[in-house]
Amino acid sequence: MGLTFNTETFRGDFTFHNSPAAIRRFPFPFDRDDYMYSVNMEPHVPGPKGTVFEHNFDVDEHYLSEMRDRALVLAEDPLRCQSLPHMTLAGWDLLELIMESKARDYPDLFELHKNGNRWHWINRPMQIDQSFTFLDETTLPYGPMEYITRQAQGDFTLQDQRDDNLWIEAGMVTTQADWSLDFDIGMGFHEWHAPVPKAHELGVFDRALKFLLKLQHGAPVRRFNWTMTVDPLLDTSPENYPVWGPTRAMITPGNVGSRMHLRVELQTLHRLPRSNAIAFPIRCYLIRFDELVTIPKWGRRLHRVIRDLPVELATYKGFERNRATMVDYLARFDDGAPTSPGWMPDPE
């Protein structure tokens, strides 16, 4: 299928970049010129060929570099991957979901062979060839969730369901938008979303929870979230805030185009069959402002969204202090022309 993996870094010299093809398939999250929180969930059904929705789990040119970055984060701080003792079965469910999806969707990259509970997994890009016994942790080098999420892009959390609530009780979180798994693990749905402004008052979380409690196996859903990140840093963790926080004070009119990134999370939700838990993959896509404005519709629209965003949201997302500089930069790419509905780029 001709996927070439970039050699790039998400730290230090920050050599991360998007190819022109990666820019065109970027999941731009705004389908209109303004933004407010909503439940905005839709069925996670296969999308058009080439888009990030084509497959259940998208594998793109950043795969190997993202997995290298994850390994570095875990070596620094093993608490980024945790699973409370009762969540092991959900971890196996997740392993099965990812392995089956990838082997089906990318047969030239991944293979899964099953003989009863004896499984054989091949991950060609990462040069992994592993035989193991499904549901037997002793046959894998890590627990099932950690094993498979060291081979899958994006963060993952697992939610147990009980007492008409969801409980975040396992996760692999190394590409997060400033929240701590170590602190939040064990919380209920409204608790771990507590710091989000405005959305509680709008009833967003009540509706979302009610919906998710009824989520069915085989009928996953998806939604977007987004924020801004200075430099292509996947690991914007609260743990390391003193390390990356100062970069927020370094944005100037001269560097905003090359250092400010739109950070989009494609979040999907899957009911897991054996554990009745819910898997929540949070896939992070980064794009530099000067890459993004090569799509004229997105440059126009991002300017309007950022300019008009309520101050609470810009503060919560951490870019209020740089908003004026960002808006000035983006304004150069907004000629005032109307934008077409939906997020897709206009045909060239």
Added chain:
Amino acid sequence: MSVGAPKIPVTVAEVTEVNDLIKRFRFVRRDGGPMPPFSGGAHVVVEMDDHGTRRMNPYSLMGDPADSTGYCISVRRDEAGRGGSLYMHHHVRPGMQMVLGAPVNLFALDARAREHLLIAGGIGITPFIAQMAQLEALGGRFELHYAARNRALGAYMPALRAAYGDRVHTYFDDERQLIDLPALLAGQPLGTHLYVCGPKGMIGWVRASAEAAGWPRATVHHEEFLAPPVGVPFTVDLAASGKVITVGASQSLLEAIEAAGVEAPYLCRGGACGQCETAVLACDGHIQHNDHWLTDDQKASGTRIMPCVSRFEGRTLVLDR
């Protein structure tokens, strides 16, 4: 937003008479593929074409969740019911093609429990059979207390005894054997969770006893599917679809809505899950709320109805559907 998972087209592989009242049905996929895995306590909705009447009844999956070759349910014949169980008993034969909904679990085990105390009455044993198989495979601690009217109606007792030994305790009403609930509840280690499935009276007794013994609410789990009750026919206006429908005596409101070609969400069809909750736009009369979902205040307000089990008596009922 849709929650619809793909339905499962199946062939009836086996029909087994378990005792005078209960038959077991085994379904396999028509395409020969594996069934989706499920968690102990899950149910499926079985779709029946009963000579032109569409019936959709929920039944607990009772097979081993690790067995992906087929699904098993047990159906107790209910002579006074609306006909779903009679249809299953009298008309379903091996080789027949049927359709199942995807599994949904409204009676899940609490994975944190130090021990699982399972209390079953009669046909209420079925979800526990799947749960025990799953617990056994994963090394979970459990004990079962299973009461039946008499030895002949104690479905699956010998097999369960053989599989799980003295973790299975049986009781027979006609031999005046009663579960010594106070002693049982007093002896459990901290972190035990209690599960009860059986007749309404038993569920009430177990829940009240647990509360009196100081068991926290969140450690006591029950499952009670309501069969939609029969009643007097009534008429309903469906405002959103612009239709007027009549609900037959042995038909549920949800079934009547579906029969009119109007799409309505559902999961359990037994008044428990809340999925079919519908707004009442106007009501001149009395809604018979038969569900476990709406709060007493919501029921009294007359602004919501659960069409899977609830009925209406009066002049006008207008629904937002």
Added chain:
Amino acid sequence: MTKTDFPPSIRSRPVYGELAYRPGSLHLMVADGEGANALVDLVARAGAEAPGLLARAHIIYMPGPNGTDLSAVVQALGAAQFHRSPSYASAELRLRKVLADARMGLQVYLAGTEGLIGQAQREAMAAGLPHDAVQTEHRGATVRRVQCVHCKGITENVRTDPFVCAHCGLTLFVRDHYSRRLAAFQGVNIDAEDPGKVPPLVERFT
């Protein structure tokens, strides 16, 4: 001193109720400082159930972080078992033993400061009780137990916001975001974006 009314906050910030008698086989009460008065009120409200409550009660009491010590008041309740501990840390092993030996039917009542309530609730959860099965009532000091999200160290009895982490020395602002698993609020570096720009430490918790 009656129970504390905290200002409305975010959904992860714990809220406390008023202890009330519930039927049970063993009544474990853990309190510090002014929490003693919550136990006295609990027994008073239990009315006719009070003798049975006390006959099956095990009370662990310790002075509060502000020095309040009402041991005599608590001891005078006449519980079947009473233990005065000089601190929470010195009571923890005893608490674990009681919980490990307990059967279903145990009732847990916690009263006093947030640090005491949070840590004892965490032990009850670790022993298998659902968190909402544990009754809690806040009395006395409002000082906080705060975890530094950066170094993971916990600072006890935090009075100011911001405050200096007792472990890594960063200046942290105190969020209302709270973890039951850690029994702590979250502290986040206040000058991460502009190192050295630290506002004055204001006494916010007393």
